């Protein structure tokens with residue numbers, strides 16, 4: 001019996017930007033009795049199922065964007081006599097769909113680490129259950145990836161997770177509903193060991209693939225203090241201390257290590273945290289700006305963000321503390337008007353963000369926006385080839401309309417056109433070159449910045465917004481070409497003898513140990 005783990009994709013770039021972490025984590029959860037699992041990432045190359053044999057187990061992880069390709073693979077694998085197991089966020093939301101469309105014998109919902117071995121055991125015995133619910137594991141149970149299985153020279157960045165869950169409740173995001181609002185941090189020692197393992201293997205650039213790297217804000221602490229809620233305050237303080245302990249340990253890693261994470265804008269008001277990030281080699285962060293107006297922030301339940309000049313000031317604070325920002329903006333919010341596009345571009349330029357992404361409001365399953373949109377369309381909504389628009393991910397990519405939530409005053413094509421224009425202007429060569437001066441120093445680094453900006457734009461703007469498949473295919477070809485030199489920029493020297501900074505001559509340094517194991521007084 002061969003165990004396959006497959007990350008489906010309709011487009012392959014030859015080189016991957018970030019390692020699909022789940023593949024390596026589930027490889028770690030695969031008992032050795034079943035042999036070495038075969039890991040397939042279709043963002044590198046498309047998968048040929050010809051080797052699948054009766055009795056094999058094919059595990060397929062899907063999100064909404066790659067669900068249809070996952071279903072094609074699952075159906076094929078089942079026809080070849082394999083047991084088909086679906087997991088991931090989309091299968092958790094639509095387990096029946098994975099059975100009906102993807103040939104699933106089994107659906108794993110929630111976190112997969114604990115229940116995957118059970119599903120394998122039952123498949124091997126010929127008696128798989130229809131569903132295994134992994135629930136939400138505590139941070140202590142998260143497994144590290146089996147990084148020795150990563151193909152050499154195929155990825156730019158590795159990925160490590162330090163916390164799951166996000167206490168916010170943005171209307172366009174499903175994270176807080178699927179991963180939960182209670183942050184589940186992973187033990188510092190384990191995170192650091194996994195990062196050391198990656199550095200030993202030559203990964204110098206690592207994404208801290210967390211839902212929100214800043215799970216406790218100064219406001220949260222103040223609020224708990226005002227309420228005289230001692231146990232809540234202790235809990236929050238402990239979590240904050242653990243973040244600092246993690247960053248202190250990361251700071252002791254080789255100086256050329258580079259981390260990137262995602263974080264809420266509230267961190268801009270916490271200089272102590274930003275300084276610790278910088279010391280920890282966290283050189284960049286995705287910050288969800290979403291909207292530049294108070295009305296827009298209200299639209300997405302993100303009123304904890306700032307708008308106008310206060311927003312510019314907050315974003316600049318990251319830069320002042322040495323952290324480059326990838327600002328994420330949404331267009332098509334109900335309160336957006338034609339002038340919003342220019343206003344947004346102006347904020348992006350004035351606030352010194354190094355990179356930006358401009359996405360169009362799209363109803364993603366599992367979000368509040370999706371639920372409202374689905375309800376509004378009802379049972380008699382539009383269809384494409386017999387498939388309701390509310391199941392747009394089932395429509396073949398060539399016929400799939402770009403689905404955006406209907407806007408009260410602007411048409412979808414107007415929003416798409418103006419969004420594309422903002423991408424074009426933000427990523428014009430002159431703009432990129434100007435930004436490169438603010439971000440890096442040497443000419444070589446500036447050229448690298450230009451290359452990375454161009455590849456980012458090709459990958460995310462042209463394949464995400466363009467409606468004609470010719471443009472998408474052209475973009476894929478360009479990305480494949482640019483990806484090879486770009487990956488070399490990120491490659492690091494293997495450091496097989498690197499030791500964990502938590503172990504100093506066999507003993508963890510005292511101050512660090514005290515922070516890592518800090519627990520508040522009960």
Ligand code: SF4
Nearest residue numbers: 166168169170173175
């Ligand atoms: S968008 Fe970010 S801050 Fe909002 S719920 Fe999702 S992860 Fe949390």
